[in-house]
Amino acid sequence: MVVIALLAPLLAYLAIHHGNFATVDAIVYDQALKARPITPGGDVVIVAIDDASLATLGRWPWSRAVHASFLEKIAAGSPQAVLMDVFMTEPSVDPADDVALVGAMRKVPVYLPLLFSLGYDANEGAAPSASPMFARPIAALAEASAGLGHVDVGADTDGLVRRLFLLEGPAAGVQPYLVGLLPGVPKTDGTSLSALDPKSKSSGWQLRGPLMLSFAGAAGSYRTLSYIDVVNGKVPQDFWRGKTVFVGASAAGLGDQMPVPNAGAAGAMPGVEIHANAFDTLRQDASPLLLDDAPAPWRWAWISLPCWALLACLARSRHSTLLLLGSAGAVVILCVSAFAAGRLWLPPVAPLLALFTAYLLWTWRESARLWRYFEQRLRQVDRASALSLELIAVGDIRSAEAPTALLRRAEALDNIMVRLRTLEGLLRNTVARLDVAVLVCRVDGDIVLANHAARSLLGLGTNALGSDAALVGRKLLSVIAGHSVPLGGGWMTRPDMTQPTETLSGAVMMTPAGRVFRLDIVTVDIAQPSGAEGWLAVLHELTEEYRxxxxxxxxxxxxxxxxxxxxxxxxxxxxxxxxxxxxxxxxxxxxxxxxxxxxxxxxxxxxLADDLIDLTTAQSGRYRYAPVELGNLLLDAMDQVYAQAQLRGVTLTERFREGQCFVLADGSLLTRAVVNLLGNAIRHSRQGQSVTMCLEFDADKREAVCTVVDEGDGMDESQRRSLFANEALASPSAGVLPAAPEIVRRRGIGLLIVQAVIRQHRGWLEVDSAPGLGSTFWFGLPIADTADIAVDDDEEEEDDHRDGQDQKRKKVDIA
The missing domain is CATH 1.10.287 (Helix Hairpins)
Structure with missing residues (x-):
């Protein structure tokens, strides 16, 4: 982390000073200047030597008599000062013109510029020189001027003019900036101009006192008059009173157009207007302060501190991207606030570069640590067997097929992912096919996996391979409480449903469908420092045991x-x-x-004991099926109840369809069921009434229907419904008790035997009755297939033949 903290600011500094990132800073600076312009002074007037003036007065340069006439016009108005941005380093062809100009200059304060040149000064006594220098105006004009100074403005690396220097020139004679000599401009302390600018030329040309320019706006922001209009007297004399007049070229052909920030559609600004902006910048103390001009420790602090703050926060937070964006936003806000409050320019690109560089280095470091951790874990998983029987072949982490370390790690990770997906699929399929209801939950109780048995038990699904979406994502406690109620009393303890999930283990619940289960919850511990990772809830169904x-x-x-x-x-x-x-x-x-x-x-x-034995036999499911002629079976049953009918004075009649009707049945149990129906009908009939036994069958529908009709008292609707209430009978499995006693008392053992036998024969049973109109019970049975009957006949013939052979052997033995 220390290496990153030192390396990131250094890389950002090098990128700024040896790359193109400084241009980005300049663009942002220009937008800041545009957002906070200076106010153009109302006493500043620009007189432009424009195309109209050139068209009227002729080619440039003009006679100095023209300038003398110009000064005579405005001198009458008593301006505060006139800055002539016109170089006059050579004498006129006509000396009288120079004399006229000197006379006019004595009537108004005129400030003249020095010409930067590589050559010699044209003034008398000046020696030729090949070094850079400032050429002075001719002696007469220099003596008549109110001040002399340079008007040199330098462009930055992108070609735009953003600054100039208040002192500039050779070491032997630096010259002040001409605008700084004008009335109204605060005088600068000499100590503040003593330090050399780093951009000073090694040849001895010195630049001191940098002045960052502020602009009133694009070109044309100041009041501008045409030179020819002043010469022709179109401007009133009172207009000039107290004004500071800047005279200079604005015509495109004169070459005094310079690119400046936010110059507008023209893309450049006349030099004379640049000097007007510099004049107001000095008067309003609106020059931006640059951090680049501050001592080196301050510059390094500005680059390093945001970077170090980010690294300190990254070590303690998981939201690295948000921290990076927040730090970058804080740097930008600080830049904007500093410039808006005190025109202090803090270049944002360097600290932003340091931030992103530190973040990239930190991310690379964390990724490398993560890769090392993954590699260690992958090696451990690769060496350890996930199952006693491997389902897939997993390659070694140092596979010879992978040419690089990164690809080897990726291959190992793919192998582990395949294994994990296989194990997950195996787990899901295994849990889904378990007969026991299982719910897998997180430590907070959220269900993440449920099988069909659980959905079926809770009444939420019927498809064995269906989706578990009805349970996944829900709380275990709410699911249990919403689809079941605690079962209390007797041999079970009523649980407290307000307790935490793990305390409910062992609770016995009942669903609305009457299914009973015991909730067992075990902790799923994956040997992590955090402890329990979840819960495994097993719902053991106890419905049969409960019943x-x-x-x-x-x-x-x-x-x-x-x-x-x-x-x-x-x-x-x-x-x-x-x-x-x-x-x-x-x-x-x-x-x-x-x-x-x-x-x-x-x-x-x-x-009563016989009936209980018959009921148990009927519900046991141990039947011996064989083709039985149903008509003969019904007649046999009528014979068995004949004596009972005679004792009660009830007449038995039958109405059978002609023909034979075979069914696959256990003859003895089916006969007992019919006897019970007939016995009930006789028992509920009075003397003189009759009980009718009917048989109909349909070969096409392959169904036989038997009906028992009596003329007894009948039943009302509630009695009839109670006979066929949808109550689960005992399971036919071995060792299960017969139907519950309250059902026996309500329906009678005989009717329960009938229901059990008919159900085992895949038949149906219905009743129709009304008070005073008797009752009608009918049941249907499927007709046996012809092949079953033929096979049974063959077996009977073989039995008869075998019995005949046995009789013959016995006779032979007797003889």
């Missing part, structure tokens, strides 16, 4: 009441009989009434 436990508790109550009730009745009757016997010793213990009642209660217990 089995509930049914277990219900069956205990059911068995303790319904099965114990007949036995309790028997014991009560025996106790009563013993009490009666104690009173009446001659009482016969085998009285018919007692035996009948004991038999009835015992038979009721046996029937």
């Amino acid at each position: 089995r436990r509930e049914q277990h508790d219900q069956w205990l109550g059911f068995l303790s009441h319904d099965l114990r009730s007949p036995q309790t009745t028997i014991l009560s009757m025996l106790t009563l009989e013993e009490a009666r016997r104690a009173i009446d010793v001659d009482l016969d213990p085998s009285a018919p009434a007692l035996r009948s009642r004991i038999r009835a209660e015992a038979e009721r217990t046996i029937r």
Whole structure:
């Protein structure tokens, strides 16, 4: 960092002084000048030797008698001073013209310029010289003038005039700037002009007291009169009173046009107007102060301090680009503020170059450190096996195919990225196909991955490979609370949903669909200094366990009441009989009434036990299917309930369609289901009523429909709906208890057996009933295929043939 802090300002300094960046500074400086112009003095007048004057008075140079006439015209108005930007270093052809001009100059203060030349002075007694020098006007004019000075202005490296020097000339005789001699201009302390400008020529030509010019605007900003108009007397004499008059050439052919900043459409400004701007710059003390004129430590501080501040902030912040832009903006704002407040010009390019150079060097340094870190990590990952079984071949970090170190690093990074993408895909696919609901969360609880089992459990999806967008990005706590409720009471503890996520581990929840799950949350720790990197939430479904436990508790109550009730009745009757016997010793213990009642209660217990066994068998799913002729099966069922119908005085009738109808069925269980339907119909019918058994089948639809119609009391809508309420029955898997006891009490075991058998035979069951109109139960079964029936017939023939052979063998053995 120290090396960067020293190197960046040095490189910026070299770029400014040995490159083209100084031009950029000059452009910015010109815009600053344009934004803050000086005010043109109202007492300043420019008299221009323009094209109109040349057209009237003839070719240049004019006779000095013309200048004498000009001065005579304005002298009557008593101007404050006249600066003649006209060189008069040689005597006139007619000496009388010089005499006339001297006479006019004695009437008004006239300031004459010195001519910069490489040659000799034309004045009497001046020796020829090949060195640069200032040539004076002829002696008579010099003596009559109010002051002599140079009017030399120098151009910068880009050719624009921005400055001049208050003292300039050979070491033996530096000359003051002519405008600085005019009345109204503050006199400069000699000590401030003692230092040489660095641009002084090595030949001995000295430049002292630089003056940075400020401009009132583009060319033409000052009041300008034509020279010919003054000579012709078109300007009133009172106009000149107290004025400072600048006389000089403005015609393009006279070559006194100089390029200046913001010169306007003309691109240049007459020299006489430049001197007028210099006059107001001096009077208004509006000369910009340059940092380049300050001591070297100040210049270095201006370049270095912003750079050092940036480097200090970069070491403590992550927003490097914003810091760079903010530092650059601060430099620009400081430049603008300094110029607006005190015309102090702080060139912005050098510190900006130092800032960007420091940022580039710092970025390169950080990138190199990052590359070294990556290389170390890549080597570690490349040596370590991500899985016990590698899914892809990963090349060595020093691959011989990569010719450079950068390409080797890029290749190693590509290999690691491929591995990571493969592992990510493997992880996502594995989690997606898990049967257990899984949610992967960040440490703040945001879900980043969810599988189908989780979406299905929470009621948010049905497609096994569908999108997990319904869960990703949401908070785990809000998802759990929004799609389930805590389950409390009994064998489960109600959790506190206001606690942090990790404290909910072990909570048992229930979804609106009735599915129960336990929420287990484990920490995903990637061995980083920051600690936990996230959470893995596993939703273990406990629906079956929950139902089995509930049914277990219900069956205990059911068995303790319904099965114990007949036995309790028997014991009560025996106790009563013993009490009666104690009173009446001659009482016969085998009285018919007692035996009948004991038999009835015992038979009721046996029937209930048989029904429970049949219900368990019907719901077990262990069926033995075979082609069965449905008409014969229905007749067999009617035969089994015939005696019951006769006892109640109910008539059994049948209406079967002609023909045979085969179904694949477990004959005994299907017969039991039909017997239950007929028994219910007989039980709810009164004496004299009838129960009808119907059979219809459609070969095209391949469906047989059986109907049991009674003329009993019927049912209302609520009773009918309760028979077929959408309640989940017990799973047919082994070891699961039958339907819950409250369902048994409401529907009866017989109807539950019918529903289970019909469902196992891929059939359907419906009921239609109304109070006083009886009830109609009908169910449909699929008709068996002809091939199944043929195969079964062949098996029966083989069995008959085998039985016949066995009988023959037995007869032979007997013989």
